Amino acid sequence: MNSDVVIVGGGVIGLTTAYELAGRDVRVTLLDQGQPGREASWAGAGILPPAKPGDPAHPLTAMCRATNELWPDLSANLREMTGIDNGFRRCGGLGIGSHSNPKVLREEIVAWQQAGAVVETLSASDIAACESVINPNISELYRLPELAQVRNPWHLKALLSACHQRGVDIRTGVCVTSFHRNGRTIAGVNTTHERLNAGTVVIAAGAWSQELLASAGCPLQIEPMRGQIVLLACPQRPFRHVIECGPRYLVPRDDGRVLIGSTEESVGFNKQNTAEGLRGLLSFAEELVPSLRDALFERAWAGLRPRTVNGMPYIGRLPGQESLFVAAGHFRAGLHLSPVTGRVVSQLIMGEPPIVDVSALAPSTGG
Ligand SMILES: Cc1cc2nc3c(=O)[nH]c(=O)nc-3n(C[C@H](O)[C@H](O)[C@H](O)COP(=O)(O)OP(=O)(O)OC[C@H]3O[C@@H](n4cnc5c(N)ncnc54)[C@H](O)[C@@H]3O)c2cc1C
Structure with missing residues (x-):
């Protein structure tokens, strides 16, 4: 037919x-x-x-x-x-900008505001109240209450x-x-x-x-762009918001899993994980949320994003x-x-x- x-x-x-x-x-x-x-x-x-x-x-x-x-x-x-249930949840997001450069944080806030997104700026005490597990050295970030996630x-x-x-x-x-x-x-x-x-x-x-x-x-x-991901497991969900810093992020799932992403690598159709990729993601996660060093390693994978010019x-x-x-x-x-x-x-x-x-x-x- x-x-x-x-x-x-x-x-x-x-x-x-x-x-x-x-x-x-x-x-x-x-x-x-x-x-x-x-x-x-x-x-x-x-x-x-x-x-x-x-x-x-x-x-x-x-x-x-x-x-x-x-x-x-x-x-x-x-x-x-x-x-x-596809796991669609409006969990909210936190944006860190870049630790070493507060200007980046301001620019990101302005960019979200230009686009009409709701953005809240959080100071150190707000951060502790919002997500107590975030590294206390992070003194400023912004919150996107409308950000959502799906499984x-x-x-x-x-x-x-x-x-x-x-x-x-x-x-x-x-x-x-x-x-x-x-x-x-x-x-x-x-x-x-x-x-x-x-x-x-x-x-x-x-x-x-x-x-x-x-x-x-x-x-x-259209070229493949490899992205590696690490999946950790915690006894319960350690934080609520997706936490983003530049191209990398932490995504908490309801069941205590935390996804750490991601790399951006131009390596053709190769979907393997690398030691460098995983090490970078794990240290990024630990820097943002130090208690994740005690989480269990569950698995890692990579996928190929389709990128145009x-x-x-x-x-x-x-x-x-x-x-x-x-x-x-x-x-x-x-x-x-x-x-x-x-x-x-x-x-x-x-x-x-x-x-x-x-x-x-x-x-x-x-x-
Ligand atoms: C690590 C990582 C993190 C990401 N995070 C996010 C995110 O948080 N939010 C977001 O929105 N996006 C995210 N993305 C991007 C998103 O996953 C991709 O943009 C999206 O999945 C592309 O979907 P697609 O259907 O075009 O491609 P794919 O899911 O790759 O599907 C293409 C399909 O085509 C099939 N195919 C290919 N060639 C042929 C052929 N000749 N004949 C028959 N079948 C063929 C393949 O087998 C494949 O199943 C992420 C991607 C990666 C890798």
């Missing part, structure tokens, strides 16, 4: 798009070269910031606003459909189950190798198993998208290709932006006006 839409890649972007389309009675086939939801989307920390800090005219500002509006309903709907593996499990319920044909271990055409029009995909016909194809293959895009005649750059995802129809779309390159924000991305891509495919103007994210052959 032919599908209306074939989605290449079963990460959070592909699955959310499939969920949206299938909710509109579109026949969707989703193909993944491995197990869906086991790559970057599984590996991520699940931090959902309240805004895109900085210039409110930035193309991702409206995306962030829209995605933050969608998260509560999406989480509730998934829970109702599947019985799975990635739970969210993906819920999405997968909801997609099954909506009739999405999910095929695992099927690698898309190229596209087949009817004249100039893309008419489906060639895979390691078979050829599949479809009216529309969506490339949502995360860090692996570049090769597929090139084979469709669209040379966009300007750090923004490509979302939209490929130039000159009526039936081929891309939704890839979300870098550090793919979990956060997945609800709005899935919604917008499905609207573009259905020929509806999207809830957010994504024309600035449209792929162009100029890069």
Whole structure:
């Protein structure tokens, strides 16, 4: 049977798009070269910031606003459909800026304020009252009460189950190798198993998208950027807020686990952990929350973030290709932006006006 839409890649972007389309009675086939939801989307920390800090005219500002509006309903709907709690919680966040440079802290506060996020500045006594385990040498930080988190593996499990319920044909271990055409029009995909016909194809293959895009005649750059994570376990939750300092952070889960992330390394498709990466994360955690030195080491992993040249995802129809779309390159924000991305891509495919103007994210052959 032919599908209306074939989605290449079963990460959070592909699955959310499939969920949206299938909710509109579109026949969707989703193909993944491995197990869906086991790559970057599984590996991520699940931090959902309240805004895109900085210039409110930035193309991702409206995306962030829209995605933050969608998260509560999406989480509730998934829970109702599947019985799975995805762990969406508004836990709040604390920003440390940089210990050695108070100017960075001020700049970050201003950037959040510019974006319209609620920001509270905390002095030493406020910090002790807010999270008593934070290193007392940290005398100033800011609080983002609206920051939320989600448990990635739970969210993906819920999405997968909801997609099954909506009739999405999910095929695992099927690698898309190229596209087949009817004249100039893309008419489906060639895979390691078979050829599949479809009216529309969506490339949502995360860090692996570049090769597929090139084979469709669209040379966009998307490179893998390794991020390592360490998972610790404490007898109970040691603090409530996500604590962020530059690109690194601590994420407390309700069950006492604490996730320490993350590195940013350009090492190709290598997902191994390194001694240096883990040592850096562990000493970062201990410096911020000294009592974590007594926590149990549970495990470590790494994932490959899909990074574009300007750090923004490509979302939209490929130039000159009526039936081929891309939704890839979300870098550090793919979990956060997945609800709005899935919604917008499905609207573009259905020929509806999207809830957010994504024309600035449209792929162009100029890069
Ligand atoms: C350590 C780390 C921490 C992160 N923390 C956060 C965070 O706190 N908040 C946040 O919002 N984001 C975070 N991210 C980023 C986020 O995880 C990614 O942006 C997001 O998961 C990208 O989703 P995706 O669906 O595009 O890619 P992926 O999840 O990588 O999925 C792509 C899928 O495509 C499949 N595929 C690839 N090629 C083919 C092919 N040819 N044929 C068939 N299938 C194919 C793969 O098997 C894979 O399952 C983090 C990432 C990492 C690594």
